Amino acid sequence: MPELPEVETMRRGIQPHLQNQRILGFDLREHRLRWPIPESLRRQLPGCVIRKVRRRAKYLLIDTDQGSLLLHMGMSGSLRILPNRTPAMAHDHWDLQLASGQCLRFRDPRRFGATLWIDSPGNSHPLLDKLGPEPLSDEFHAGQLFEKSRGRKVAIKNFIMNSRIVVGVGNIYASESLFMAGIHPSRQAQRISKKRYAALTQAIKEVLQKAIEQGGTTLRDFQQQDGQPGYFAQQLKVYGRDGKACPVCGQAIRKQVIGQRSSYYCAACQR
């Protein structure tokens, strides 16, 4: 489910509730996620004081004075801030009990998400080692994207969804960015000029930034920490709109499977 804007929306939503909070308990109900949740967290987390909540790619890092919780939402993960002891529903896998009387609750029906522990402040994790630049940072720019694309025959949509190239661009925002830049999603990465990479870089930054401002995209079940949806779905130009009119030229939007993922584009506007 969540791409970078949704994860960033979660970070902003939970951060004020977590900052400087002492952790009282960790109620673990289901440890079978993508990787098993360490049972040791039951004793390691109580007593920790949360410093801040960071995001790297689609990961959230809850930094404490003892170490960091590393979270990933997979396809269906979500976080809520609730009063302690709110009855748990199916797929509510754990609660982090806070001294404030609230808890952070992790829900993930498909269990593709992750909850891991980095056991010392300042340490990293192998999952974070080979990630490319943050798309909204200055390290992500046209020159960098162009250089990495030389000799790459892969479809441009797969290329920008590759987290070694740039992080945070998932299936929705890949289609939207390519539409904005006028690039056909199955074009080979090596067959795109530097000038067009400049347009694509700008499009990725703009789409992600706008989506963050709207609180992310709610297609079916994405919720912010307070239960509110994100409102960027109203601004999607092509994603999920096959058969409908292109907002620029009116031609019907097409759907094509690229790299096992549905892709949406306008054959007239994108080449």
Place this chain on the structure above:
DNA sequence: CCGGACGCCTGTCGGC
């Protein structure tokens, strides 16, 4: 190294 396919899970939706 690169590119493509697979599998991990549950829920929902459309068609018959």
Place this chain on the structure above:
DNA sequence: TGCCGACAGGCGTCCG
């Protein structure tokens, strides 16, 4: 109404 396959916002791993 019920069943069944297709599909869903991610990504590490494996194979050629």
